[in-house]
Amino acid sequence: MHPAKSVIFFTTASGAGYGLIVWLAMAALLNLLPLEAFFACVAFGLAFVLIIGGLLASTFHLGHPERAWRAMSQWRSSWLSREGLAAVLSFAPMGLLALYWLWPEQALLGQISGAMAWGSIIMALLTVFFTAMIYASLKTIPAWHSKMTVVGYLVLALMSGAMLMALLTMLWGYDGAGLFSIIALVFVLLGLGVKLLYWARLAGKKITSTAGSATGLADFGAVTLVESPHSTDNYLLEEMGFKIARKHAAKLRKIAVLFGFLTPILLLGLAIMLENSSLQIVLLFAGVMLGGIGLVVERWLFFAEAKHVVTLYYGEHAI
Amino acid sequence: MTSLPKNKPKKKLGLVIDLDICVGCHACAVNCKEWNAGGHSAPLTDIDPYGAKPKGVWFNRIHTFEAVHEETGRSRTVHFPKSCLHCDDAPCVTVCPTGASYKREEDGIVLVNADTCIGCKLCSWACPYGAREYDEDEGVMKKCTLCVDRIYNENLPESSRAPACVTTCPAGARHFGDLGDPSSTVSKIVAKRGGVDLMPEQGTRPVNKYLPPRLKNIDKQKDQSAPRMLTHQDDSSDGAGLLARWVDKLLS
Structure with a gap:
């Protein structure tokens, strides 16, 4: 599949934003952090920038971005529609939770803060779940048609959110910083495990469709394309027949694992063991940045490595 | 509404494509x-x-495949036209977030409403057959309409009220009709010739059917292998003329 930059940015950025929201809401529920306005501005601000930036980026790949509102109408059948609807609805609890953090003494906000925190957690996770289901529901792309896709999106969102949370709480010198560094480390380890399982599944996956089943000619023998319908690329080949990454897949996987998981594990581990808070901040900042690069490479591979069954009509033999 | 019609269409208009006849002319x-x-x-x-x-939007594309039998080595070239199969369980319809993509209850034709399509391309990801193409210029998805503007068009003579691909085929490899009616001509052809679904494992239940190439006499003979090549050396002189057999005997 063609890895569209807008979709890669959307899924990684909004994933991190929703992950950060989950951890902020957890902190509010469990009274882990003092409710300071400046922290709220930066933390919720960062989460909203990541989420809204991602959502806007995702509309850039549309042919008609001005009609994007229509995408919320078909929630009964379409995962994409459910995602759009959940993304918009989630702003209500997330926004109210941010307001509570800014004005904790306001009575009404205080009363609903628990419900809003739960609402934020549920809606943030639901939105990421719906995003993952867009991909996991497609039978035509067997690499994605798996629970591993859903688990991967959820774990990686919580992982990148936890790393941001650890950095932010460390910047403010909160007591909770140690706890969030440990949570981040646990989720990076989980993320690495999930990705390794995802790749192991890809390697051991049974064949779904073949050129024989695509043409109905399997009984006549091994089916090979001898002549393409056209002499130049068409939309289908550009969108679904992306090939570059498979050539470098092994190298890119190493880069994704090194930057996205191994380096953050090392940096988080060091940060947890050290006492010096300014060094811890540097380590966590480096972890967030390098981890971000790793996650973008991981997401790029997620698209580029996935084969679509339509390529069976263009020379592929089995998928 | 992008859910599939609640009442399954009784009438299922579609195409039957005869791979035995298609000559791959692209007409x-x-x-x-x-x-x-x-x-x-x-x-x-x-x-x-x-x-x-050059590139552009086409609703119908003709591929050419070769099938080589593993045991006999016999090969067969098959020209293979492919357009939308107007599936009963069309995944392109249910993934559409706007309702632009829909399946008609009255005849099962799958269409796109270009006024509400946002051009997200997800339908083209959901379709196993590559039936949907993105029009870069218009920013919307396009697909075979089964010539919905022809088949009901009373301004055309009745014989022309069929999809353009069917009326133009010089070899008669394409048939159009109601595949939901078991007594229709197309349904009878499918039953007689053992028409098949493309990628049945994808669960789309396509309406269009493909008629596999007919077996030739040579396919029915089990011990028949591929025709010999010029580099082939005969081991025996069976079947050769009297003189050739005598020379063979003399020399070997």
Whole structure:
């Protein structure tokens, strides 16, 4: 599949934003952090920038971005529609939770803060779940048609959110910083495990469709394309027949694992063991940045490595 | 509404494509482009049509495959036209977030409403057959309409009220009719010839059927292998003339 930059940015950025929201809401529920306005501005601000930036980026790949509102109408059948609807609805609890953090003494906000925190957690996770289901529901792309896709999106969102949370709480010198560094480390380890399982599944996956089943000619023998319908690329080949990454897949996987998981594990581990808070901040900042690069490479591979069954009509033999 | 119709369409208009007859001339694709460039989903935009790398929207494309039998080594070349199969369980319809993509209850035709399509391309990801193409110029998805603007068109003589690809096929490899009616001509042809679904494992339940090539006499003879090559050396002189056999005996 063609890895569209807008979709890669959307899924990684909004994933991190929703992950950060989950951890902020957890902190509010469990009274882990003092409710300071400046922290709220930066933390919720960062989460909203990541989420809204991602959502806007995702509309850039549309042919008609001005009609994007229509995408919320078909929630009964379409995962994409459910995602759009959940993304918009989630702003209500997330926004109210941010307001509570800014004005904790306001009575009404205080009363609903628990419900809003739960609402934020549920809606943030639901939105990421719906995003993952867009991909996991497609039978035509067997690499994605798996629970591993859903688990991967959820774990990686919580992982990148936890790393941001650890950095932010460390910047403010909160007591909770140690706890969030440990949570981040646990989720990076989980993320690495999930990705390794995802790749192991890809390697051991049974064949779904073949050129024989695509043409109905399997009984006549091994089916090979001898002549393409056209002499130049068409939309289908550009969108679904992306090939570059498979050539470098092994190298890119190493880069994704090194930057996205191994380096953050090392940096988080060091940060947890050290006492010096300014060094811890540097380590966590480096972890967030390098981890971000790793996650973008991981997401790029997620698209580029996935084969679509339509390529069976263009020379592929089995998928 | 992008859910599939609650009442399953009784009438299932579709195509039956005879792979035994198709000669791969591309006339169906050309006439499809010609008609539809002015029809329901017009225009079918071409990008750089006279340049080095022309590309554009086509509803029908003709691939050519070769099937080589593993045991006998016999090969067969098959020309393979492919357009939308107007599936009963069309995944392109249910993934659509806007309701632009829909399946008609009255005849099962799958269409796109170009006024509400946002061009997210997800339907083209959901379709196993590559039936949906993105029109870069218009920013919407386009697909075979089964010539919905032809088949009911009372301004056309009755014999022309069939999809453009069917009326133009010079070999008679394409049939159009109601595949939901077991007594229709197309249903009978499918039953008689053992028509097949493409990628049945994808669970789309396509309406269009493909008739596999007929077995030739040579396919029915089990011990028949591929024709010999010029480099082949005979081991025996069976079947040779009297003189050739005598020379063979003398020399070997």
